[in-house]
Every structure is written in C-alpha cells, then in structure tokens.
Amino acid sequence: MQIKLYNTLTRKKEEFIPIEKNKVSIYSCGPTVYSYAHIGNFRAYIFMDNLRRMLKYNGFELNHVMNITDVGHLTSDADTGEDKMEKAAKKEGKNPYEIAEFYTKAFMEDMEALNIDKPTKITKATDNIKEMIQMVKEIMDNGYGYETSKGIYFDVSKLDKYPVLSNNDVSGEEHGARIDVDPEKRNPYDFALWIKAPENHIMKWDSPWGKSYPGWHIECSTMGRKFLGENFDIHTGGVDHIPVHHENEIAQCKGAFGHNPANFWMHCEFLLVDGGKMSKSLGNIYRLSDLEKKGAEPLAYKLFCYSSHYRNKLNFTFEGVLSSQKALNRLREGYLKNLESKQDVSDDIVSEYETRFHEAINDDLNMPLAMSVVWEIIRSDIKSEKYAHLLEKFDEVLGLDLINSKQYLKKEIEISEELKTLLEERNKAKQDKNWEKADKIREEIKLRGYIIKDTKNGVELEKIN
Ligand code: AMP
Ligand code: ZN
Secondary structure, eight states, rough: OOOOETTTTTEEEOOOOOSSSEEEEEEEOOOBBTOOHHHHHHHHHHHHHHHHHHHHTOOOOOEEEEBBBBOOOOOSSSSHHHHHHHHHHHHHHHOHHHHHHHHHHHHHHHHHTTTTTOOSSSEEEGOOOOHHHHHHHHHHTHHHHHHSSSSSEEOOSSSSSSSSSSOOOOOSSOTTOOOOOOOSSSTTTTTEEEEOOOOOOOSSOOOSSSSSOOOHHHHHHHHHHHHSSSSSSEEEOOOOOOIIEEEHHHHHHHHHHHHEEEEEEEEEEEEETTTTEEEEEGOOOOOOOHHHTTTHHHHHHHHHHSSTTTTEEEEEHHHHHHHHHHHHHHHHHHHHHHHHHHOOOOOHHHHHHHHHHHHHBBBBBBBBHHHHHHHHHHEEEOOOOHHHHHHHHHHHHHOOGGGGGGHHHHHHHHHHHHHHHHHHHHHHHHHHHOHHHHHHHHHHHHHTEEEEEEEEHHHHHHOOO
C-alpha cells in the first residue's frame, strides 16, 4: 500500500519511496540531556515511534539513529548564551558528564514507560568529536567556513539558497530574535560550527582551532553522515528545529559534501499548555511523573497524543489526559472481551477494518483516523477473538501494550479496592476521634504511594513519585 508523508522541504505530502528497497534510514534529533525531558518533548518522540512502527507495519527494515546532545547546545538556539550542559552542571554542583549520564538515564526510563521502541543506534555527541572536527575542516577547505575570535562560522552567503526549509527572509534588514549581531560575522545569519572554549569551560577538546567544542548543528550533520551516509531517507524533529537547527544542518552538508542529506524532513508540532508553548525556559512544564501523580499512566499520555494529528498543535490539560486514561481502560476491557468471546465474525469485515486502519496510518500517520477505526471495533455489538487479534496487530503501531491489558486492569482494581477500604477505616477512626489510628492509616496509605488530602469536597488521594 502506498505511503504518503508530509515533507517540510517541499511543503507537500509526497509518496514515500525509500532509497534502498525494503529498508528505511532515519535520523532523529534526540534530547539535550541537561534536565528532565517534559511531556512536550515526548510528543516528538511518540511521533517518532509512530513513524518507526508504521514503517515496520509496512514491512520495512529500519536503520534508525537517534543522538543524545551532551555538549554544544547553547541556551539560545542561535549562537548566544551558555552551553546548557555547563550551566546545569554549575547549578547542580556536578560536572557536565555526570549531568548527561543522570538525565540520559531518566530519559530512557521515560521512553520505556511510554513503550517507545529503541532506535537501532543511540549515539552521544561527545563520542563523535573526531568526525565533527573532520567535517568542519571539509567545510573550511570548501570555502564555506571562516574563523573569528569566538570560533568557526559558516558563511551562508556562499550557498546558492539559504534558507530552504523555513520561510525566513534572510535578505531583509530585520533579522528577528534569533540573530545576534556579532561584528565579526560576515552575514547576520552565519552560525557557529565550532566554538572556542572559555578558560573555565569543562567540555572542550584539542582541535586545529585550540581548545574548543562543537556547535549543536554540526553534531547532528556529522552523526547522520557517520551512521547513515550522505543520503538517507528521513530526518525527524520538532517544528522548532525548522528555522535554525535543521536549516543549518542542510547548509553544513552542502558545505561539506554538496547536498542536503535527507529526502524527507518531518516535524512534529508543539504540545501547548493553556494555549502557549510548553518549554523548560517558560517554567510551565510537566513530566510523566506529574501525570502519574494525578492518576494518568504514561500510556494514557501516549493515547492522548493520538487525539490530534502530529502536524497540529495539541493543547494539554489534566482533564484531557485523565479522560484518555479512562479511554485506555475501556480499550483494554474491550480487547479482553473480544479475546474471551466465542462469537464469530466474517473475514471480510475484519479485512475491511484492517484496510481502513492501514490506509489511515499510511496517510501521513493519521492517528486520530486510525483510532476511530479502533473505537468502532471496540463499540461493535459483536465480540470476536478475530477482532482481538486484529487489535493486537494494530497495537504494533499504537504501542499501547494491549497484550498485557489484564495486568494493567488488575493493578488498578487492586490498588483502588485496597485504598477504598483503608479510607473507610480512616473515616471511621476520625468519626470516633481516634486520631492516632487515623494518622496510622494515613501512613499506611502513604506506604502504598498516595498522600491523603482533606479538602472541602472530602478526601482526595494524590500519587507520590
Ligand atoms: P530538546 O531536548 O530541547 O533538544 O528537545 C527535544 C525534542 O522535543 C525536540 O525535537 C524538540 O523540537 C521537541 N520539543 C520541545 N518542546 C516541545 C513541545 N512543547 N511540544 C512538542 N515537541 C517539543
Ligand atoms: Zn539535531
């Protein structure tokens, strides 16, 4: 079946045909590990997971590389500010390598909780420094780079076209917020390939330009080339990468080896909070653990993401994710009912559902449409084991771990029944003015991972993490 994907480069949905028959090569921009990843970041990785799973569903083998940025991402996406890793290290009184290790581990744990399949290769920027220096040298040798007192810069005026991904007007006088007017730069949109390190900078390497470190963009260009070659199928990231990071990646590849490396550039839209961007710098972020405290599993958040197409903005609310939690449990119950049913259903009906689901995912990952097929099956009056097996097949793309539905539901029931009994006992103790017993039960509930809150609407439980 034909696959169509939206390509930011051409601003069109195009038929996807891989370079190599039956094999797809993908590069995904991974996290900058200076802090915990938030649920907005994970929207981008859930999109990446859907893409991987959809391609596998279509029978492709994957060669998928994701990087870990552990150096060189400055506090502004342009070339101003401090390295995020060094800044976090100072704040936490650790060294940047410890910071990277700690937050990479936390990121991987959250990825697992979201049942996001692991890329074929996960590689750290700091493990590829030699190749990065080599690529900067090639860019310099080809006449696209120049040295200033701050580092090595890319001269965008040497390209026949810049930008190619975004609509930025680089010829105008108004250069917008991303531009730092540095008198040493030849053109305002020139960007740093390599950065000369200040004396107190910890992450720095010997290079032809003294003790220094890579710019964020050269890292991804180098790692993509090293592990996937100079031409691969798909490059993914969030929409914020379009105007700076990915634009500059394309420029660097043109400077080093003459062309854009990826045939398809795909970008996931933002998760919003109260209508605005969720971001670490604005301080309005939530982690998966914040959702769990309110009773929403990571997989409920994954299902919540399917309520909107990846190219549309999605507004986050706790109400929304809690209703996805209820929907997830309904889905699990529905799957189990079908699994245990002895009713039969015609193969034609099953294959019609399969085709509709397959068409939806192949149409630029239309997850809301794919989910509507799932709900039709769940709502159907007929329950059949054949439907259960079809749902298992769909779950290869949804990644909701439906096969383990029983365990998830059992856990919920066990916790809620036990907690209900404890709460009743505590209410009774309070009525009897047996404060000692009420406090003891509070502690017991705490041991099970919940805090009791006495509110004017009665008692509420909040999950601790
Ligand atoms: P970072 O760790 O900051 O490099 O970001 C990791 C990924 O998350 C990138 O692909 C970003 O584009 C993406 N991202 C950051 N904030 C959001 C958000 N609010 N919604 C969706 N994706 C985001
Ligand atoms: Zn990147």
